Amino acid sequence: METTVKNVLIGASAAALLVFAPMTSAKAEMSDLEVIFIEADKDGDRTLNKGEVLLVAITQFNLTDSDRDNMLEMQEVGELASDPEFSDNDANKDGALSIEEVITEKLADFDAADTNSDGMLSFEEVKNSYEIE
């Protein structure tokens, strides 16, 4: 009897670990995109809303902006600077991306990826938009 209870408890805590630590235990079976998706999905509803997408974008922006001037200069983005998307996103053509330019671009990406226009991105929608790019 006691061992049964123990086994149930061990089973339950293992399940809890899987829920709370998907990065460590389940990472090997997930694609990078799934890992990014799950990390971005802060409320865990399996869809990304605009707030969640922008939070990722702003976090990435701050990580990339090494001189903290709220602009991404070419030297900060590395090889991405030669990507046509960089100059595309640089709306005022000053050779750097401001946070406003990044947000505008992310919202446009969001609307383009949201193929059923429900204001949320499902994993399928995110995956499809990556495959198009």
Ligand SMILES: [Ca+2]
């Ligand atoms: Ca969500």
Ligand SMILES: [Ca+2]
């Ligand atoms: Ca900067």
Ligand SMILES: [Ca+2]
């Ligand atoms: Ca959608």
